[in-house]
Amino acid sequence: MEFIQFTKENGVGRIVLNRPEKYNSFVREMMLAFHTALDDCEEDPAVRCILVTANGKAFCAGQDLAEAVDEENGLSLEQIVREHYNPCIKKIRSIEKPIVAAVNGVAAGAGANIALACDITVAKASASFVQAFANIGLIPDSGGTYFLPRLVGRQKANGLIMLGEKISAEEAERIGMIYKFFPDDSFDDEVNRIVNKLAKMPTKGLGLSKRALNLSLTNPLETQLDIEEHLQAEAGYTEDYKEGVAAFMEKRKPVFTGK
Numbered sequence: 001m002e003f004i005q006f007t008k009e010n011g012v013g014r015i016v017l018n019r020p021e022k023y024n025s026f027v028r029e030m031m032l033a034f035h036t037a038l039d040d041c042e043e044d045p046a047v048r049c050i051l052v053t054a055n056g057k058a059f060c061a062g063q064d065l066a067e068a069v070d071e072e073n074g075l076s077l078e079q080i081v082r083e084h085y086n087p088c089i090k091k092i093r094s095i096e097k098p099i100v101a102a103v104n105g106v107a108a109g110a111g112a113n114i115a116l117a118c119d120i121t122v123a124k125a126s127a128s129f130v131q132a133f134a135n136i137g138l139i140p141d142s143g144g145t146y147f148l149p150r151l152v153g154r155q156k157a158n159g160l161i162m163l164g165e166k167i168s169a170e171e172a173e174r175i176g177m178i179y180k181f182f183p184d185d186s187f188d189d190e191v192n193r194i195v196n197k198l199a200k201m202p203t204k205g206l207g208l209s210k211r212a213l214n215l216s217l218t219n220p221l222e223t224q225l226d227i228e229e230h231l232q233a234e235a236g237y238t239e240d241y242k243e244g245v246a247a248f249m250e251k252r253k254p255v256f257t258g259k
Contacts, residue, residue: 003030005055006037011048011199011258013041020056025064026110028075031084038091048258049198050095051191052118053102059127060111065136077138085110085142092117093214096207098198102191103169103178108132113142116151119210120194121178123169124187129177130166150217151177202240203258 005016015037017024026034041047054060063084067074075083092099092114101118109132115121123129131148133140140148140161149157152175160167169181182190198206208231216224235241239259247254 003027004033004037006033006040008041008044008047010196011046012195013037013044013047013050015041015050015052017052017054017060020054020058022064023058023061023106023108024054024056024111025061026084027064027067028080028084031088035087035091038088038095041097042091042095045258048097048200048203049195050097050099051102051195052099052114053191054104056105058105058111059101059103059107059115061106062109062111062132081141085114088114089117089143096210097203098201098206098210100191100195100198102187103127103129104187106130106166109140110142110144113140113144113147116147116177117143120198122187122191122194123172123178123181124184125169125181126184127169127181128166129169129172130164131161132164134162134164148177151175200256202238202244202256204238204240205235208235 003017003019005014005018007014015034017030017034019025019027019030038050041050063080068077068080098120099118101115101121103115103121103123104127105124106128107115107123108130112129112131115129131140131144133144139145144161148160151157152160156175159165167177169178172178173181212224212227212231215227219227240254240256243256244254
């Protein structure tokens with residue numbers, strides 16, 4: 001079984017979770033394949049946008065617990081978090097290319113938090129999100145305790161985490177947890193529109209913006225202003241900046257190359 005389907009076309013690296021009979025819950029082989037696909041996207045200059053989505057009716061149900069409770073052949077929770085999820089989240093945040101999560105169904109536990117770690121998260125109207133950890137006596141991992149309060153505020157994050165209640169895609173957009181939700185029948189078209197646009201934008205500039213946003217989560221204002229100064233200067237040396245200015249002056253559409 002190919003747990004991860006990975007293709008590259010027209011500047012978009014498409015990573016599709018493909019264990020639909022298990023709601024795309026992760027086992028070790030699947031997560032390591034996910035790591036490999038992310039590394040490939042980072043290293044390939046032809047990939048200018050990354051899409052993470054899934055086959056079937058679920059986006060991802062998080063960890064396959066059968067692997068965690070198998071005392072003879074399974075893995076400890078500590079090992080799963082350390083070797084599977086922590087590297088995954090670090091890769092998503094450190095790759096200086098836009099990463100879009102297209103949530104096609106329920107996103108639960110680590111599956112929800114992987115989606116929230118991406119740069120732009122969109123969802124089908126019929127999709128839902130649930131911090132399922134409390135329901136089995138665990139804490140949120142995969143960056144859940146980091147990203148969720150920063151997205152929705154401490155009180156809302158506490159409620160979502162401690163009560164383990166499922167919320168709709170519409171509610172997730174309303175509280176700022178995701179970028180947008182789309183009707184089911186237009187979801188694929190909207191996702192393609194977003195990733196195809198990102199794949200034609202100034203990739204270096206978007207990557208520098210991502211770096212600045214990452215740093216802003218812990219920096220004071222004075223430090224962040226200095227970082228903006230430095231990164232703006234770096235962006236000014238890119239070919240895409242020169243093309244963008246030339247296109248503006250010539251009143252034409254820019255043709256960015258991601259350099």
